[in-house]
Amino acid sequence: xxxxxxxxxxxxxxxxxxxxxxxxxxxxxxxxxxxxxxxxxxxxxxxxxxxxxxxxxxxxxxxxxxxxxxxxxxxxxxxxxxxxxxxxxxxxxxxxxxxxxxxxxxxxxxxxxxxxxxxxxxxxxxxxxxxxxxxxxxxxxxxxxxxxxxxxxxxxxxxxxxxxxxxxxxxxxxxxxxxxxxxxxxxxxxxxxxxxxxxxxxxxxxxxxxxxxxxxxxxxxxxxxxxxxxxxxxxxxxxxxxxxxxxxxxxxxxxxxxxxxxxxxxxxxxxxxxxxxxxxxxxxxxxxxxxxxxxxxxxxxxxxxxxxxxxxxxxxxxxxxxxxxxxxxxxxxxxxxxxxxxxxxxxxxxxxxxxxxxxxxxxxxxxxxxxxxxxxxxx
Numbered sequence: 001x002x003x004x005x006x007x008x009x010x011x012x013x014x015x016x017x018x019x020x021x022x023x024x025x026x027x028x029x030x031x032x033x034x035x036x037x038x039x040x041x042x043x044x045x046x047x048x049x050x051x052x053x054x055x056x057x058x059x060x061x062x063x064x065x066x067x068x069x070x071x072x073x074x075x076x077x078x079x080x081x082x083x084x085x086x087x088x089x090x091x092x093x094x095x096x097x098x099x100x101x102x103x104x105x106x107x108x109x110x111x112x113x114x115x116x117x118x119x120x121x122x123x124x125x126x127x128x129x130x131x132x133x134x135x136x137x138x139x140x141x142x143x144x145x146x147x148x149x150x151x152x153x154x155x156x157x158x159x160x161x162x163x164x165x166x167x168x169x170x171x172x173x174x175x176x177x178x179x180x181x182x183x184x185x186x187x188x189x190x191x192x193x194x195x196x197x198x199x200x201x202x203x204x205x206x207x208x209x210x211x212x213x214x215x216x217x218x219x220x221x222x223x224x225x226x227x228x229x230x231x232x233x234x235x236x237x238x239x240x241x242x243x244x245x246x247x248x249x250x251x252x253x254x255x256x257x258x259x260x261x262x263x264x265x266x267x268x269x270x271x272x273x274x275x276x277x278x279x280x281x282x283x284x285x286x287x288x289x290x291x292x293x294x295x296x297x298x299x300x301x302x303x304x305x306x307x308x309x310x311x312x313x314x315x316x317x318x319x320x321x322x323x324x325x326x327x328x329x330x331x332x333x334x335x336x337x338x339x340x341x342x343x344x345x346x347x348x349x350x351x352x353x354x355x356x357x358x359x360x361x362x363x364x365x366x367x368x369x370x371x372x373x374x375x376x377x378x379x
Contacts, residue, residue, distance in 0.1 A: 037105035049300030151183025167217030
């Protein structure tokens with residue numbers, strides 16, 4: 001009888017401990033957001049900017065009580081801008097309990113992530129993977145401009161400059177550069193002569209030939225990434241015929257690769273983020289206070305907007321009667337978010353664009369494109 005009583009007490013004690021543990025764990029439950037990006041390697045300035053800004057948004061929202069009392073949790077995996085790492089990263093995030101995602105930072109990894117997330121019906125909104133194909137599945141959205149949008153916006157800008165001849169320097173073997181250039185050329189006024197120079201991943205160590213081809217073009221459009229742009233600008237800085245460089249979001253981070261004061265030409269870029277814009281000032285001040293300026297870029301600003309846009313959509317869904325909490329499955333979360341965003345949801349208070357973000361019926365972001373002057377001409 002004593003043994004039976006002792007056993008019963010032990011069971012009750014264990015049960016009580018489990019109840020207490022469950023109660024404590026419930027308070028620790030979170031809505032889990034996954035992200036894969038380059039935290040190391042040549043594109044790390046993008047990945048670190050995204051990871052930092054996304055975490056800052058999560059911290060701010062949690063400090064205000066989260067979503068209906070439920071806190072957010074962000075988990076970031078390093079993919080070093082290598083698409084072959086995505087399968088493992090994705091599996092690890094799913095095992096962790098990812099309910100929604102910011103997808104990937106760069107395009108090629110994002111295309112792999114897109115295919116995997118389609119199968120599991122996991123919602124993602126990428127801050128910076130710009131290929132049109134990233135949005136090919138209904139569970140994927142972009143906060144950045146798609147390549148087609150960038151190409152059209154860049155052409156519209158150049159069409160208004162009154163130029164009769166321009167140069168274009170692009171990378172022919174990557175979707176980002178080729179995609180933007182294709183749309184740019186298709187929308188450029190046919191009165192403008194285009195002088196083309198291109199390179200590939202195997203030929204990007206020296207641009208002497210391309211500089212020679214473009215040296216008489218006062219205006220050069222460069223839909224490429226900042227490292228290659230820096231090399232071209234360095235090799236062409238003595239070419240007085242070149243007056244202005246104009247790029248897209250790939251030029252973000254140029255200051256980390258190049259001392260801009262050594263380049264005599266003007267450098268401008270199409271962007272959806274200007275650090276001196278009124279709607280970005282608080283974000284910039286808070287980010288630089290926490291992380292410094294080395295990784296402050298439009299990719300991070302876009303990630304910050306992703307978190308707030310997603311939270312706003314979930315809060316709107318809750319207000320409409322939907323249940324959203326730590327136990328909501330990824331598939332249900334995806335359905336809820338798609339209904340909101342496809343139903344005309346507007347995110348106000350953005351630090352990118354002019355402060356208001358919507359999405360088109362085919363899922364691409366719809367906001368104002370801006371022209372950012374990185375430096376004025378000094379020659």
